[in-house]
Amino acid sequence: MDFIFRNARPDDLPSLLGLENQCFEHDRLSPRSFQWMISRAHASLIVAQSQGRLMGYALLLFHRGTSLARLYSIAIAPDARGQGLGKRLLAEAEQNAREHDCAYLRLEVRPDNPAAIRLYEGVGYRRFALINDYYEDHADALRFEKRIIQRPASAARQVPYYQQTTDFTxxxxxxxxxxxxxxxxxxxxxxxxxxxxxxxxxxxxxxxxxxxxxxxxxxxxxxxxxxxxxxxxxxxxxxxxxxxxxxxxxxxxxxxxxxxxxxxxxxxxxxxxxxxxxxxxxxxxxxxxxxxxxxxxxxxxxxxxxxxxxxxxxxxxxxxxxxxxxxxxxxxxxxxxxxxxxxxxxxxxxxxxxxxxxxxxxxxxxxxxxxxx
Missing domain, CATH: 3.90.70.10 (Cysteine proteinases)
Incomplete structure (x- = not known):
C-alpha cells in the first residue's frame, strides 16, 4: 500500500474522527480538539493517505520557546496495520519536529500495548518515567523520549518537580x-x-x-x-x-x-x-x-x-x-x-x-x- 503524507486540513475532520473511533476506546480526541489542532494550536497533525482514504495520523505538540516536541497521539486504521505505517508516521513526526528546531521528542504509551512499545524502542526511544492513573480508564502510562538531533547526552540533573498552585507563586x-x-x-x-x-x-x-x-x-x-x-x-x-x-x-x-x-x-x-x-x-x-x-x-x-x-x-x-x-x-x-x-x-x-x-x-x-x- 502506497502512502502520501501531508498536513491535515479542515475537510479531513470526518475521517479523523472515524479513525479515532476505530482505534481507541478511551481518551478520544473530540471534534473540537481536532479543529483546534488543525487550525490554531502550536501543533502539527500529519495524516497518511492511500487511494483517497486517511489510513493514519500522528499528532505533534510543540512547547513554545523550547526544543521539545510531544507525540500526543498516533493512530492507524485496522486495514493498514502490519505494513510499517506506524514506523513511517513516526519518522514523519520526527522530521517535522526537526523542522521546528526540536531536538527531543517525548510520548506516552500504555504498558499493555507491547506492539507500540516495540516500535518505539526499536527506533531508539528510551523509557524515562511511569505515570500512574494516566488514562481515562485509570491505566498507567510509560513515558518515552528520544533525542532526534543526535548530540552529546543531556547533563540534566535529577531535580524534583513541583507545580505552582496559584497564578502568582x-x-x-x-x-x-x-x-x-x-x-x-x-x-x-x-x-x-x-x-x-x-x-x-x-x-x-x-x-x-x-x-x-x-x-x-x-x-x-x-x-x-x-x-x-x-x-x-x-x-x-x-x-x-x-x-x-x-x-x-x-x-x-x-x-x-x-x-x-x-x-x-x-x-x-x-x-x-x-x-x-x-x-x-x-x-x-x-x-x-x-x-x-x-x-x-x-x-x-x-x-x-x-x-x-x-x-x-x-x-x-x-x-x-x-x-x-x-x-x-x-x-x-x-x-x-x-x-x-x-x-x-x-x-x-x-x-x-x-x-x-x-x-x-x-x-x-x-x-x-x-x-x-
Missing part, C-alpha cells in the same frame, strides 16, 4: 524545587509555597496578587539556612513601569528598601551583572532560579520564574512550574525543558531595561545565617 514553587534538590527528602508542600510567597512578594500587579522579587526570594532561602547568591542587572525596585498607581509604586519601593536593608545584614552574596554564566554556576554546585519573560513560552507578557536543572553544550534545561492545561500539557511536559543557549539568553531578559535576575542556592549551609528550622 512561580518563584516560591521554584524555590521549593531548588531546596529539595539540595536537601533530598525535603517536603514540597503548598503551605510552605504560600509562606514563601508571603515573605518574598513585593510586586503589585494591575489586578490580583503580586509576584516575588529576586531580593525577597534570596532572603527567604537564606532564612532557611541555604548559602545564597543574588544576581540582578539593574538597581532599584523592579517592574514599576507596569504599575499605574503611585500609591502602589510607593509600597513597592518601601518593600524593596526593607529587603535591601535585610540583605545588608545577611551574608547573601550580591552581584550586579547582566551576564548569567549557567555552566559555571552549575559546575560550582549552584541551583539557579532565573527570571524570564513568559512571552517566549506562552505569549503572555509577564515576568516568570523557572528553575535551571542542568545544561550541556547545546541546551539549558528548565523546570517550569506553570502547567497550561489548555494546551494539553502534563506535568512531565514542563520538566527538564531543553532550551537552546541562544533562546535562553533571549528569554532571560525582561522588559525595556533588559532586566536579568537570578537567585542561586548552594548546598553548603551558611555559617552565619539564622536558624529558622
Amino acid at each position: 512561580c518563584g516560591p514553587a521554584c524555590l521549593l524545587m531548588a531546596m529539595a534538590a539540595l536537601q533530598p527528602g525535603r517536603a514540597l508542600a503548598r503551605r510552605e509555597e504560600v509562606q514563601l510567597w508571603r515573605e518574598a512578594t513585593t510586586v503589585f500587579m494591575t489586578s490580583g496578587h503580586g509576584g516575588c522579587s529576586p531580593q525577597g526570594l534570596a532572603l527567604a532561602a537564606w532564612r532557611r539556612g541555604f548559602r545564597v547568591s543574588l544576581q540582578v542587572s539593574v538597581d532599584g525596585p523592579l517592574f514599576l513601569s507596569g504599575v499605574r498607581s503611585e500609591n502602589k509604586k510607593d509600597v513597592m519601593r518601601l518593600v524593596h528598601e526593607e529587603f535591601c536593608n535585610e540583605l545588608q545584614h545577611s551574608d547573601v552574596q550580591q552581584v550586579r551583572s547582566s551576564q548569567l554564566d549557567i555552566p559555571r554556576l552549575l559546575a560550582e554546585g549552584g541551583q539557579p532560579l532565573v527570571l524570564i519573560s513568559n512571552y517566549r513560552l506562552t505569549r503572555a507578557k509577564a515576568p516568570h520564574w523557572v528553575l535551571v536543572t542542568g545544561c550541556d553544550e547545546d541546551f539549558i534545561y528548565l523546570h517550569d512550574p506553570d502547567i497550561d492545561h489548555s494546551r494539553h500539557r502534563q506535568a512531565l511536559d514542563c520538566q527538564h525543558l531543553p532550551v537552546s543557549h541562544a533562546e535562553f539568553q533571549r528569554m532571560s531578559l525582561f522588559g525595556g531595561n533588559k532586566l536579568r535576575a537570578s537567585v542561586i542556592l548552594h548546598d553548603t549551609h551558611q555559617a552565619n545565617g539564622p536558624n529558622h528550622g
Whole structure:
C-alpha cells in the first residue's frame, strides 16, 4: 500500500474522527480538539493517505520557546496495520519536529500495548518515567523520549518537580524545587509555597496578587539556612513601569528598601551583572532560579520564574512550574525543558531595561545565617 503524507486540513475532520473511533476506546480526541489542532494550536497533525482514504495520523505538540516536541497521539486504521505505517508516521513526526528546531521528542504509551512499545524502542526511544492513573480508564502510562538531533547526552540533573498552585507563586514553587534538590527528602508542600510567597512578594500587579522579587526570594532561602547568591542587572525596585498607581509604586519601593536593608545584614552574596554564566554556576554546585519573560513560552507578557536543572553544550534545561492545561500539557511536559543557549539568553531578559535576575542556592549551609528550622 502506497502512502502520501501531508498536513491535515479542515475537510479531513470526518475521517479523523472515524479513525479515532476505530482505534481507541478511551481518551478520544473530540471534534473540537481536532479543529483546534488543525487550525490554531502550536501543533502539527500529519495524516497518511492511500487511494483517497486517511489510513493514519500522528499528532505533534510543540512547547513554545523550547526544543521539545510531544507525540500526543498516533493512530492507524485496522486495514493498514502490519505494513510499517506506524514506523513511517513516526519518522514523519520526527522530521517535522526537526523542522521546528526540536531536538527531543517525548510520548506516552500504555504498558499493555507491547506492539507500540516495540516500535518505539526499536527506533531508539528510551523509557524515562511511569505515570500512574494516566488514562481515562485509570491505566498507567510509560513515558518515552528520544533525542532526534543526535548530540552529546543531556547533563540534566535529577531535580524534583513541583507545580505552582496559584497564578502568582512561580518563584516560591521554584524555590521549593531548588531546596529539595539540595536537601533530598525535603517536603514540597503548598503551605510552605504560600509562606514563601508571603515573605518574598513585593510586586503589585494591575489586578490580583503580586509576584516575588529576586531580593525577597534570596532572603527567604537564606532564612532557611541555604548559602545564597543574588544576581540582578539593574538597581532599584523592579517592574514599576507596569504599575499605574503611585500609591502602589510607593509600597513597592518601601518593600524593596526593607529587603535591601535585610540583605545588608545577611551574608547573601550580591552581584550586579547582566551576564548569567549557567555552566559555571552549575559546575560550582549552584541551583539557579532565573527570571524570564513568559512571552517566549506562552505569549503572555509577564515576568516568570523557572528553575535551571542542568545544561550541556547545546541546551539549558528548565523546570517550569506553570502547567497550561489548555494546551494539553502534563506535568512531565514542563520538566527538564531543553532550551537552546541562544533562546535562553533571549528569554532571560525582561522588559525595556533588559532586566536579568537570578537567585542561586548552594548546598553548603551558611555559617552565619539564622536558624529558622
